[in-house]
Amino acid sequence: MPTSEELKTRIEAAIPGSHAEVEDLTGGGDHFRARIVAQAFAGLSRIEQHRRVYDVFGADIGGPIHALSLQTRAE
């Protein structure tokens, strides 16, 4: 079962220079919310920013991670 800390580590490792805050919304290890700030998002649309994060998790989204709510920002 994934933890908030694990998601944060994976995001920050995969997106250089990013800072992620991850919350486990239900405490059940399957519904998460992440706020991510990354210079790498500069110039990307919201869709592209979110895809960049979803790509970190691949098939885990919809698998062990049932839901990952995202708020992304460049800067």
Add this chain to the structure above:
Amino acid sequence: MTDLSANQDQSVRQAIESAIAENAVILFMKGTPDDPKCGFSARCVATLQALESPFAAVDILPDPRLRQELSAISNWPTIPQLFVRGELIGGCDIITELYESGELAEVLGVQTPPEAPAKVAPGLDTAAPIEITNRLS
């Protein structure tokens, strides 16, 4: 057998692509606008209804291939997914952000109704949708 199932997946994909092409605003969701089966889908329905934007809705739950092929087409892993004029606008998070910033009305080409709330909570608005087609069911 392999060929047959490949053909079936192809037809599912074509049906999804036609639905996206033929409906200016189309929401792929879990459940129906009257009976959403997921809070994220419910919130997207409530958001579109708050803007009084007509939309087509497709329930992806009856056939797992719908979700699989939709995600393959859109390169987007989660449900709901909103398409406007053939383009993926986003899932629940992006739709909510765009609504709260006022951009969603522009994307949809509608005027924000004066009574539209600043934020849409899941399940807040359960009024009947204006227009629904579910051509994939």
